[in-house]
Amino acid sequence: MSKTPHLTPQQIVAELDHYIIGQKAAKRSVAIALRNRWRRMNADPSIREEIVPNNILMIGPTGVGKTEIARRLAKLAMAPFIKVEASKFTEVGYVGRDVESMVRDLTEYGITMVKSEMQERVKTKALENAQERILDILIPPINTKGLGFQSSRTNSNADSSIATNHSATESLHSATTHSDEELNQRTRERFREKLLAGELDDRKIEVEVKKSSSPTMQVFGPGGMEEMGINLQEMLGNLSGKAKTSKRKMSVAEARELLIDEEAEKLINHDEAIQEALERVQKQGIIFIDEIDKIAVSSSGGAKGGPDVSRQGVQRDLLPIVEGSTVNTKYGLVKTDHILFIGSGAFHVAKPSDLIPELQGRFPIRVELNSLNEEDFYSILSEPKNALTKQYEAMLGAEGITISYTDEAIRELARIAAEVNLQVENIGARRLHTVMSSLFDELLFAVPDDIKEGEITIDKHYVSQQLESLVKDKDLSQYIL
Ligand SMILES: Nc1ncnc2c1ncn2[C@@H]1O[C@H](COP(=O)(O)OP(=O)(O)OP(=O)(O)O)[C@@H](O)[C@H]1O
Ligand SMILES: [Mg+2]
Secondary structure: OOOOOOOOHHHHHHHHHOOOOOOHHHHHHHHHHHHHHHHHHOOOHHHHOOOOOOOEEEEOOOOOOHHHHHHHHHHHHOOOEEEEEHHHHHOOOOOOOOOOHHHHHHHHHHHHHHHHHHHHHOHHHHHHHHHHHHHHHHOOOEOOOOOOOEOOOOOOOOOHHHHHHOHHHHHHHHOOOOOHHHHHHHHHHHHHHHHHOOOOOOOEEEEEEEOOOOOOOOOOOOOOHHHHHHHHHHHHHHHOOOOOEEEEEEEHHHHHHHHHHHHHHHHOOHHHHHHHHHHHHHHHOEEEEEOHHHHOOOOOOOOOOHHHHHHHHHHHHHHHHHHOOEEEEOOEEEEOOOOEEEEEEOOOOOOHHHOOHHHHHHOOEEEEOOOOOHHHHHHHHHOOOOOHHHHHHHHHHOOOEEEEEOHHHHHHHHHHHHHHHHHOOOOOOHHHHHHHHHHHHHHHHHOOOOOOOEEEEEOHHHHHHHHHHHHHOHHHHHHHO
């Protein structure tokens, strides 16, 4: 089983608080939903299967944290998570890109997730194996069963530069008291030490690398074609032979990274990974359906045209998946009964009640997210672990520049963001991104060419200087801020 941290609802909210300002109701709902999965798994088995997740509908204007909450939640839960745009299933040309593909994508994600966890666990062993392989290339082992020649693995890497530069190898020629084998062993030992110490990292070697197994070909098409695409790909993969390799020159350091991955891949049990992933997807998977309001059909709209039919079609397709059905993926069947679905949308035009009733019923929890004001912006700029101010600080820190902000400066940035939202268009906290990038534009260009090292304090004056003209000129701010 996975090692999901069993956070309580309040702990979950506390964790989310590190990243998301305000939106208490939404955080509370997702925290409960997440904890409910643990509750279900630990409930009496006789009723466990009956407990279905309470899917959530997040309603709120753009840029107020809907996606961010879901994303953070999935991270916290270490759960397979994907985000899809509902509107993409209504694109012209197909009556919905096969809606089931979202479950396949989630499964794919689950597999990657579990595999990389497993690879992480075998990392030490994989590193050892990788080092040995590099050693084999540097000092090809002697083939004792053969005629005393070096093994068939002999290759151009056992180049003369190694032999002449290193006394260990020189003794290969002089020492007669030792068997070749012993000598080879000793040389390897010395090289192993050097290798471990990273002394050989820059040396170039030739490595046999696996070519990515399947050709990068995808077949897109409506509906069932997707399944066919997968099979076709597998078929082609098999046709072209699995063990395709090619030789590439690279540094030892590079080779190490590459071979660790290859060795780790070999060390993990793939069937186990698939089983674990399928289980995790079915029990803990989260699918975030963005722009769900775009597939609702506004009741106020008069005549119903093609798009509306298509939208309703998507809702109908969505229904069985959200209600619980079995989807065929290339790794096996995936039951969607216990996957948590979080729908999200602004619902400016259409209302949740414009969704078909069955679908409304599958999203029983409604939470509204508030639009953000100047005060919120101030907090968003200063509090979250990943606050934009800290991101820019870190970026310039990498250049040897220490950035600090006065409190007044941050207040001014918040004020400007709020003002532009009011005057141009309310895009929520996304406005902070554009404001901050304009603020730093000049500095980011000047470093390190004109400004090398030092400390820079961003104060209110600097903020005004960089942004005031943009804010004042409405035409300009429409394009830039
Ligand atoms: N309440 C918040 N606290 C901290 N950061 C926020 C908050 N709301 C939004 N942000 C930041 O603003 C950006 C956009 O937020 P997000 O993607 O969650 O918007 P959204 O509500 O999903 O909007 P849309 O409806 O357009 O998809 C993200 O970078 C996010 O970090
Ligand atoms: Mg979003």
